[in-house]
Amino acid sequence: MFNDQLLAGRRILVTGGGTGLGKGMAAKFLQLGAEVHICGRRKIVCDETATELMGEYGGRVVSHGVDIRNALAVDEMIEQIWAGGPLTDLINNAAGNFVSRTQDLSPRGFDAVANIVMHGTFYVTHAVGRRWIAGKHPGNVVSITVTWVRNGSPFVVPSAMSKSAIHAMTMSLAAEWGRYGIRLNTIAPGEIPTEGMSKRLNPNDQPGARTIARNPMGRVGKMEELQNLAVFLISGGCDWISGETIAMDGAQALATGGNFYEMREWSDADWQQARDAISAQNEKDRAKRA
Structure with a gap:
């Protein structure tokens, strides 16, 4: 679909680039000739991803360990990157989310999502x-x-609020920074199963099962579809696109609302099972970091 050196000379930062969707996009940018920087809280994970991607595709991947909730640490990382030349593109992918009845949320639980996603x-x-x-x-x-930035979503209120803030930032800065040649857009993907996302958002289901049952196209999304859309948006193929949120979900949000409304039918026991599954996933992640 793309010339294999389409992104030659580009320097791209992907936040949350060590795993999941971020890793997939970083891989595609590298394949197309870009120098890729990835960052995440677990530097060892980013280091392993950088080694893996360079081993598979060649090129250069630079790994950074940073907690993006810390503004000073973020600025220090960007200053370090800039020492080798300016970035050309930024992919804001780092996020956190989990399902919960809002009345069960603690301030700490809310901040765990909002501090990463919005701040x-x-x-x-x-x-x-x-x-x-x-x-x-x-x-x-x-x-x-x-897609919930357009219609909200129950049971993931911290994410719905924080992602809506990114949506607003994108529209606002597209208008403010357009005169400097800076474009901002967002991609709103439907479910592309990854381990962490699936176990925190659909803790009682097999990955993809709910989407397959409800999606108009009867399937989940593919990583290559997200990769191709991200590449197109930074490729120069249509630089007049700015301030837009592009849904990539097989029309699921149009057909069903694309959110977690069906969880209103869960019982207290269902919610307890979900909390237990999410806690188990969190413990597994902490063990990996240890």
Whole structure:
């Protein structure tokens, strides 16, 4: 679909690039000739991903360990990257989410999502964008959001609120920064099963089962579809697209609302089972970090 050197000369940062959707997009950018930077809280995971991707595709992947909830740490990482030259593109992918009845949420649970998704995304976008403006460099920002930014979603209120903030940031900065040659867009993908996402959002189901049953096209999304859309948005193929949120979900949001409304039928026992499954996944993740 794309010339194999389409992104030659590009320097792209993918937040949350060590696993899941971020890793998939980073791989595609690398295949197309870009120098790729990935960051995440677990630097060892990003290091392993960088080694894996360079071993498979060649090129250069630079790994950074950073907690994007820390604005100072974000600025230090971006300054370090800029020492080798400006970025050309930013992919805001880092996120966190889990299902919960809102009355069961603690402030800490809310902040666990909002501090990464809303605050962290702004910190990275601001650190990159102000350097682009100061250096008179054009740039692209592509952020991963959700279809719920258009209609909300029960049982994932911290994510719905925080992703809506990214949606608003994208529209606002597209208008404010367009004169500097900076474009911002978002992709709102439907379910593309990854381990962490599936076990925190559909803890009682097999990955993809709910989407397959409800989606108009009867399937989940494919990583290559997300990769191709992300590449197109930064490729220069249509630089007049800015401020847009593009749904990539097989029309599921149009047909069903695309959110977690059906969980209103869960019993207290169902919610307890979900909490137990999410806790088990969190313990598994902590063990990996240890």
